[in-house]
Amino acid sequence: MSIPDVVVTGLGATTPLGGDVASTWDAMLNGRSGVSPLTQEWAKQLPVRIAAQLEVEPSEVIDRVKMRRLDRSEALALVAARQAWADAGLTDVELDKERLAVSFGSGIGGALTLLGQDDILEQSGPRRVSPHTIPMLMPNGPAAWVGIDLGAQAGVHAMASACATGAEAMALALDIIRSGRADVVVAGGTEAVIHPLPIAGFASMRAMSTRNDEPERASRPWDKNRDGFVFGEGAGALVLERADHAAARGARVYARLAGAGITSDGYDIVQPDPECKGGIRAMSRAIRDAGLTGADIVHVNAHATSTPAGDMGEILGIKAAVGTHPVITSTKSMSGHLLGAAGALESIATILAIRDSVVPPTINLDDPDERLDLDVAAHKSRQLDIPAAMNNSFGFGGHNVALIFTRA
Secondary structure, eight states, X not given: OOOOOEEEEEEEEEBTTBSSHHHHHHHHXXXXXXXXXXXXXXXXXXXXXXXXXXXXXXXXXXXXXXXXXXXXXXXXXXXXXXXXXXHTTOTTOOOOGGGEEEEEEESSOSHHHHHHHHHHHHHHOGGGSOTTHHHHHXXXXXXXXXXXXXXXXXXXXXXXXXXXXXXXXXXXXXXXXXXXXXXXXXXXXXXXXXXXXXXXXXXXXXXXOOOTTOGGGSOOXXXXXXXXXXXXXXXXXXXXXXXXXXXXXXXXXXXXXEEEEEEEOOSOSSXXXXXXXXXXXXXXXXXXXXXXXXXXXXXXXXXOOSOTTHHHXXXXXXXXXXXXXXXXXXXXHHHOBOGGGHHHHHHHHHHHHHHHTEEOOBTTOSSBOTTOOSEEOBSSOEEOOOSEEEEEEEETTTEEEEEEEEOO
């Protein structure tokens, strides 16, 4: 039995760079940063007072009654998934919902609900706690709401693998379609936890940039003066479809999801393996799964978060698994780090790079680390024919995911 090809037919996103895919992609190509100061009163006490905050609030596109039942992470997932569904031309299609699945996740989940309702409990007592609290804070909430909204009946799967969540959701979707369990899968990631506690927690680990006076210059992957990642919020969603199913309905195809590789470090709960051994295995597996060699990969959208340790370990991994030839970039330099949504957003950027034959820039790379010996599309976009590209996502806990997208 032959393994079916899996293609991407729909894209959706709401990010610090724009309320949809088109505006987000335009901002990336023009090297615009989505990082800004935190103006909330609580931010004044924190060592980190910047974040990559949403460009468009979900309340502008989701009705007020529904918003009361949704954690912010769930609302963002719905916004992105609805966009992707419409973009795939499925809004008016009679689809067999028993052949429709969802693979969606969040790195942290409904933390805003948990923290907010705990404040209400402490201040006003148990009778004031919202009856929607439990479904709003459930880790499977974003996936469940997307499944309910679209009527998916082939399974709803909730990923939780820290900053690799969005990419792992894609890998699972690929497996679901290849194994014949569904014809269409809506896959993605979401994150919305801009709150003093998570920020203080990451800051206490010295993982975040404290470049508070220059927010737009704070995220600077591979730069010698990088000092940590920039917290972001947002969501990305893709419609993945069996190729013959897409062809039968005349769907437009963006790209093919040709391969995926998943590994774990078995090393540390926070620190990445300095030799990127797990990342190398994930990249190598993805390339083999796609039926390609490292020489075929001409572009890599790297995980590179702007941390002193992680950025250069990934460079070692790319050289070992792919080679020294690909043009690499980190779109986190513009979007910030969307944690569980990062892999989904960066998959979208990788797909559009293939479609438009252009690599979006890595901004703020003013003084490259002397160990950086790969070709980076620094400062401005670069035209490049891209038959095949890789997207990397690594997460706390030692999660490693690599995805291979090819021209359809």
